[in-house]
Structures are given as structure tokens and as C-alpha cells.
Amino acid sequence: MGNNMEQDLKMNLEKPLVSINNVVKHFDISGGLLDQLTFKGGKPRFEKTTVKAVNDVSLFVNKGETLSVVGESGCGKSTLARVIMGLYPPNSGQVLYDGQRIDNLSHNQWLPFRKKMQMIFQDPYASLNPRKTVRQTLEEPLRFHNPKMTAAEATDKAAEVMEQVGVDPAWITRYPHEFSGGQRQRISIARGLILDPQFIVADEPVSALDVSIQAQILNLLMELMDKRDLTYLFITHDLSVVQHISTRVAVLYLGTLCELASANDLFTEPRHPYTRALLSAIPKLGEKRAKHIKLKGEVPTPVHLPTGCVFHGRCVYADERCAREVPKLVKLANGSFVACHGVEENRPMD
């Protein structure tokens, strides 16, 4: 992608903890040979169907920051998180952790990184094994990564982490079904923290929770970040959560990065037309509905990506160049990155 970001990376004195360069992830969903069979002009052909989930995305996460990735359902934000965590191999591009390339490692080479990078999932009902007690859930990774650890040490460690996340260590013998949603999410956070990681990928960690419980979990995540010097990659669709916790925000649309800016800049002065529409649609408490920016048309599927700028079909400022040429991510005066011909050409937008 843009040389701008590479230059920026070189100039960045602080080495990023995680950086991803030009990552592409496509999924083949064409199925068996019969499913691929189509007829064009009377002749049979085999056609593959691919979901283009992530297309040429570059990002970096600095130590100690919270980078939020936002976007609507199907924009590839969870796929991106899983590529970073090594759960999906990228089709092309690189993932670097502390300067070291990790996307092409073997299973054994991955192990030391697994201790440093952990993931918290959305649904605490689905992400905890219902047949394992809290003790088994928390101690298994400990014993696996530290084979010499004694049973007593492991129990102590589990109790310490449970205390930190606000779950009574006496409940260590219980099963997940004995806990409420909020407590389960605390347990899955404890599982993420048990190996003392540096980097946490949280995929919609509060979306399944009620608002009063959501506040408790967000407070906990912010507190843990201070105490443990964590770095977060936060995946969410909830923009008010994003505004509250992020240092920087990346906006994805159809697997493409539209805008990357500090949280403050993004929420006070969004530049990309998609970001503007997205922000104008957030319902704000106690404010009468301001006119939200209406988008034309429907979200295209990631199977048939539009040509040029992926957003051009829905953008009111789009012209012929947008339909033809993919916009590059360019750096603006305030340090934000935006991929939009309109912003680049200073087209009037209001």
C-alpha cells in the first residue's frame, strides 16, 4: 500500500508491537466440482467463488495503546483479528510481532508467541468449554506452557488472576453454566491473562452483555491495561465503546481500510465519507436525532467486490475515478490516514 505508511513506520521511533503489512485473506467457498460448474455462452466452465474478506490491509499497533478496528458486520474485522493471531494463514502479506515475522511459523515456532498474544471472544456462552471447570479452563494453558509448574503453583496463579478479574477464587471448582454472562466474560478474560500476555485481541468482548454489565467489563479491561501494561487490539461495531477506550481507530469497509486516525481526530473530524456516515448514525443519548447521512444502495457482498474504491457505489461524492482506481491510503496533515480520492483531491464535501 502507500509508501506513506512505510515511511511513517520507519520514522516511528517507537517500534510497533504488532504490524501487519498488505494482508490479504480470501476464503474459497466454491465447494465441490458440481457446485463450481456454470454455463457461459453454452459452454460449461468451472468457476471458483471466493469471499474476499480482507484486502491489502496494513496496520500497526504501538506498545501500550488500544487500537480499535470498527466496521459493520461482514467487513472483515474478525477475520483480520484471526489472521493476526495466526488462526488463519493470510493468502499474502506479513504479520510481525516485535519485529519478527510470525505468519509463516510452524506450530512449534508459534508456541512462544501464543504466550504473548491472547484472544478474548465475544460470546462467553460459546467460548468456554461447558464440560470444564474454571480450574481446568485456567490451569490447562498454564501447565501446557510451563510443564515444570507444580499443581500448587498453578492453583495459586489461577486464584491470583481470578481475583484480578473480580471472580471469587473459591468458585474455581464450578462449571461455566453456574455463572452469569458477565461473570463468564470475566472468566474468559482470566483465561486470556493467565499466561501474562503482552498483547490482547478482544473480539467484540462486550457486545453480548447488558449495558450495566458492559460498563463493569470495560472498566475491568481498562484497569487491567494499566496494571499489566497490556496492548489491546479491540474489535467492535459499537462506536460509543470505541470512543471511550481507544487510542487510535481503524475503520474497515468490505475488507479494506478506509481511515486510520487517533480516536480524538476520528470522532471530532472524520474524513472518509464512510466514517462520516457511520458516525452520524450513532444514536446519542438525549440528543434529538440529528440528520444522519444516508448512504445510497446496499452493502455489496465480499464475493463480488466493486471495482475501484469499494465504497464508490454508496458514496454521494464518488466520480468516475472512484469507480476505476483503488484509492491509496494517504497521510493527512493531522497524521490520520485516509483512503479516498475525494479527500485527496479536496473535493467539496459537506
Added chain:
Amino acid sequence: MSHLLEVRDLEVKFALRSGDITAIDGASFTLDKGERLGIVGESGAGKSVTGFSIINLISKPGFISRGSIYFEGKKISDYSDSQMRKIRGNRISMIFQDPMMTLNPVFTIGFQMIETLRAHQKISKSAARIIALEKLKKVQIPSPEERLDQYPHELSGGMRQRIIIAISLLSDPAIIIADEPTTALDVTIQAEIMDLLQQLCATENMGLILITHDLGVVSQVTEKIAVMYAGKIIEFGLTDQVVHTPVHPYTIGLIGSIPGSTAPGEELRQIPGMMPTLSNIPPGCAFNPRCELCEPICTRETPVLEEKRNGIMAACHMK
């Protein structure tokens, strides 16, 4: 003057093997023509059961154990099933959360719309099709004629929810009950659907009951708001008043927990603990274990909903 809808001291119980549990405990509210009422609360607070009970959709083991519901001056809580069927889906429509679950996947949109119309009116298929088309136009669906012959899976989530709204409009209802209509949708689509509902209330002079957990949505769409906690309405008033000057400590806590009401990075105001399950609601005020103002009286006596200030009704001993 009688209201379009009046719910008086409604109590709904569920008969379980372990004994009856009270899902709604003495809810009262009214709705007038063109008015928009929001019912908010966390999961399990009884919001949806309230919505269902209005059109008597509560299935066993649930039953209405006390109270009455009046619609256009008639006591519909006494209606038989066949009488109720003339009102349900006809005069009072309901929209549910998941548009994929509400539409039948094996029939076309047109088939489902015409079927609904012909269930309530004596009307030919071609006349029904014309009405269906008109309603699809009303919900601003692009190329409505094509949609009639499409199946639900061919449409996006936002489009499906528009179809559901069109179906609910088919027989020109007086009230629409919308139960979390946009929870499954993205925020840009949500804004469009909410605009549409708001606009329809004005043009069709319909009453809207919006059931949701999202205070932000409620505050933008509705005029009145009822906050539910553990089966009770604990605060009721004009939306502007309740959102800006809430009275009940639970409402205050709920509004404080929304990110955005606190400066970025600051600790969010949180309510300790969680809502009790309906089978073990504490004696006195149900909120007392989580309340910072709790006094001995709160654990003894159940507070009643009464006017506190600015026309806001709240159920709290301490305010």
C-alpha cells in the same frame, strides 16, 4: 377521554414446577394516537413479556394473573382467542428482532404479504397484491415489484426488516409494537429503520411501542419512556425529562454506564452486581442490593410508582 391503549395494573405470572414466578408485577401505562412509547431495561426485566401480553401472545406456562388492557375503549384482556385474532396482526401489529426468523424462508415475500391480508379481509389476490405493493413503497423499498417475487434469503437484513414493517402495515394498524427491531442490524441500517418508524407514526397516526435495551435509540425516537427492572416499571415519564434528569438510582446508573456519558478513558460509572433472576427477587425494593442509597425501609417495603418531580413517576423510597 379514553386512550388508544391503556394497561392497568398488569401482572403476568409463569407457572413453573417450583412455583409461580412473577414476570410483570403491576405495570400500568397508556398510549395515544401517534404517540411513541419506549420500554427499556436489561435482559430479563420483562420488556418483551409486556409487549407480548398486550396482544395476548403469552404462551403456557405464562398467564395474565391480574389487571386489564383496554384498546379503543374495549377491554381486550377479556377477549377470547378468536376475538383476539381479529385485533392481533390487524389493529395491533408486532415487529420482532430477527427478520430472518419472522419471515418464512420457503415462500416469496408477495405470497406472505397476500396471505396476511387475506387472513384479515375478504379480498381478491390481485387486490391484495396492489395493497402489498403500496405498503412496500411506503417503507421505501427499491424496486418493490421485483421484491414481491423474491424469497427472504435474497434480501439483506435491513431490507428484510423493511419487509416486516410493510407486512405489519398491511391492515393499517392503530398500534405497532416493535420488539428490539434493530438489534440485529448495523448502526447505519438501524438509523434508517428508526427514521422510517418515526415517520410512519406521524403520517399514519399510529401509536408505537418500542421495546429495546438501547437507551440511545429510545431517547431519539420516543416521547415517553418506561424503565423496567425485575418485572416492574420503576420510572416513567417524558423521554427528555427521564434522560436528562433521571430520578431512580437504577436509571441514573444505567445512563451512567453508557460509554459516551463519561469522558473517554475515564472509569465508567457502573452499577455493582446484576439484576436478580425473577425466581429470587429480594424483599422490598428489588434494586436494594445494588443501590447506594439503600436504607432499612428499602429491604422491608416495596416502593410504589408515584410522581417525584418534573412529572416523572418513580418507585423509590429515597427520592
